Amino acid sequence: MERFFTGIGRGLQLLLAFGLLFWAAMAVHFQLSPPFRIAAIAALAAVALVILFLAGRGKWRGVWRWMGFSAIVIFGWWFTVRPSNDRDWMVEVSRGVTAEEVPEGLLVRNIRNFDWTSETEATPAWYDAVVDPDKITSVDMLLSVWDHPDIAHTLVSFGFEDGQHIVFSAETRKENGESYSTLGGFFRLFELSLIAADERDIVRLRTDLRGEQVGLYPIDITPEQRKTLFMSFIDYGNGLAAQAEWYNTLTTNCTTVPYFLVAKFSDRVTLDRRMMLPGRLPEYLQDLGVLAKGQDMAQVRKRARLGSLGPAVPDGKAFSKQMRRAWATP
Template identity: 45%
Template sequence: MVIRLAGHGVFCLAALLLAGLGSMALGYQFGAMWGAIAIAALVVATAAALWLWFGRRRLAGAGALVAILAVLAVWWGGVSPSNDRDWAADVAHGVTASIDGDILTLRNVRNFDWRTEHDGVARWETRTYRLSDLDSLDVFTSVWDSPAIAHTLVSFGFRDGRHLVFSAEIRRERGEEFSSIGGFFKQYEMVLIAADERDIVRLRTNYRKEDVSLFPVDADDRFRRALLMSYLDYGNRLAARPEWYETIFSNCTTVVYRLARTLAPGASLDWRILFSGYLPDYLYDHGYITTTLPLDEVKKRARISAIGQQTPANEDFSAAIRSGPVATLRPSAATTTGAVKGP
């Protein structure tokens, strides 16, 4: 009796999970009308499997459930990412790069002039940099709601004063809104955006009113260059072979971790990679940012939103956000013995 009840329970749970997850996948992929039709068909098929099972035709019921799973699995495996959709303006292009000796050429560097958080003058630029001028590495975190979750951006500074920011983002279609649940069901592709700080950081500090912090990373020249090369390679690979954004396993912070681990194989997986609002704690514990001050003080000095909002549009935004308290977090030549070492 107990075994029979347990069997019924397991079968019902499997059917409910299959119907629930399958319905969500169908809904996100097919939209309202066709999604409703597909979900209805799935519910009817699952109900039929349950009817067979409880009608004492358990083998047929189990076979029907397996068949439903197989059909969904084949369909799901065929849902492929694409670079060819009607994209939202701010993610219309991913960065690609080429190198000729010391000269780095980047195509599709975003440099929008934002008027509101949703509207701006679009500018996609081709820029050149000297790799030998690579001079600094910074991590930005941007919190918009829960302090446990932050968007992560990585900025490379050059001796001519320019800064280049990389941000792994969801690639929304025009009119599409972000859904963390949708990120589990292949709703969005991933795109690597390279942008000017006056665009991508100022958008967050001045228009979205997010809580943005800047953490200078104590890294040597080899590490900075190797990490930059990893981002460039990732951008080129996405252009050739698109990938899905995944809420947990492939998002803005796990991409940072994956790239960093390529350069430092001993880096350990940490819960603060998933709860990206605590990424500064992770960086602090591993000595990637200054540890000469208590962590709470480092976080306090790293906050730059107020400075960004006070900086006139015609002033050097990158220079402004690096003035004030955050300037005391910059690694000096005297502290590079503890820097992250390159390969």
Template identity: 40%
Template sequence: MALLAHLMLSLILLLALAWGLGALWFQAPGGLAARLLWMALWVMLSSLAVASIWLPWAGMRMARWAWVVAGIVMLLWWVSLRPSNQRLWADDVARSLRGQVDGQVVTLHNIRNFDWRSDTDYIVRWQDARYDLETLVSVDMALSYWMGPAIAHTLVSFGFADGRHLVFSVEIRKERDEVFSAAGGFFKQFERSIVAAEERDILYVRAGPRGEQVFLYPIRMPQEAMRKLFLAYVRSANRLAQTPRFYNTLTANCTTLVYDMVRPIVPGLPMDIRLILSGYLPQYLYRHHGLDSRQPLVVLRQQADITTRAAQAGQAKDFSRWIRQRG
């Protein structure tokens, strides 16, 4: 039992060591040299604390208490880190989405509608628009694969009777000098953003300039549930515009946050590892009748692949019609 207790305590300290190194690497102030110094000190204290578990010397107890004090200081520093809406943001997330609801009519401000020539060359365009939820006729889930079959970015597109399609996307809110880091997403590196964009913007830039593989799945959902989901996005966007929050790679990402919005609308949807490994989300939706189960999933996947069509459509004004053509 004593050996098991020693092993468990050592494991806890090693996990704390790993977490502390990540937190210091991504968040410690003072530049690279300062970060490395703080990390070295944390490694030294953690190593001495682990050694104190196995070496019952009187002097080693001081090392254990030094680690406890350092850990408390680190936790207090970590809690003090706060998200902000006031940073020098990258152009594609520079504005916060806001919405006003008047009955069934929703007015959205700061909808993104960029013209993309490449991932770094684009014409900035933000616009406002009104949407009548009485004319909401479809919901599609887009998955954009950028890191193997298990990881995809999840987007939701709402279609209206007049042919317009609006896409909502939960994304990191990058600063101008930042690039996406899955590891950084665990350590408060990024704020959270909800982007609303035209399909010709947000689906094209992923399939075309960024070279990602994009799939578009029609979702089976009653119209009332569609409206509730649209309004849930608007409420979430308004809350973020008022009170910023951090993005988290595991608990607050592009898929888990959609699940949080859908769960009150479609009761009974279970948690599943595929909400984290979002590349396998179609299997989850197929099993729970979110996709057309009259056809095999492999056929639905073939039909959903819009990568080539989206890349070829470019900035065409009939982009949404083009990507939904088959054959």
């Protein structure tokens, strides 16, 4: 029996060693350019062979030493991989939202309002706006589904007394030439960007140009909670401008960022598996009592779905009002 458990322990030791080396190989793949990548992977392969050789000769202390040495080198390098705000960014994520207090109210900078002509081409435009967070009259969650119904991009839109809407979206901050990679998002491939945008830009891009299924869900929270949530997004954007952060496919993404911002001021939110499946967020929010209380969710989803929004129009307030026509009447 003792030999059995010894064998299990040594098997787990090897599993841990090769798990570490595999993780390191993936990190190297996404972080290093080809000449350095090849050299680093060759070094990892050499370490794997040494560990196999030592294990085959029963020299398990040697295996532990090589594992410890490898871990120090790997994690020592990993912690030198730092996020930056100074890269050759794609134009649509080249500016993150920031804001500052002014005598007239809150000056929100870098609100994106691109005129998209295709999924990847647009006439760039940015503007600043002075808003009063005390005059936020609505908060809407938008879910944009492009493949599996459980997988969606989450956006949060704030409506003001004068009809203006500002949408916040946590996104990968891709450099020119980069493309999205779910796996790469686990290995510090992308920085995180918090985009503030006009609905004519960020919603129409998804409904009309990308052909995604977008749903709009009005959130029932108090005026004070609306203001607090809005200012949480603003503070987060200012924080990112001061210190860049990494996007992470699992822990820091378009859904978890709003979740943790809400969790700072509300004890009603709880960790739920539906946080990992954003397409199921409407049911989660209904369970919290902030969406469509007592209504049939199938009907709510049907009502929420946006079709094609048509050409962008100069009047953003009229665009936003038309976008919400399904919710204008009971």
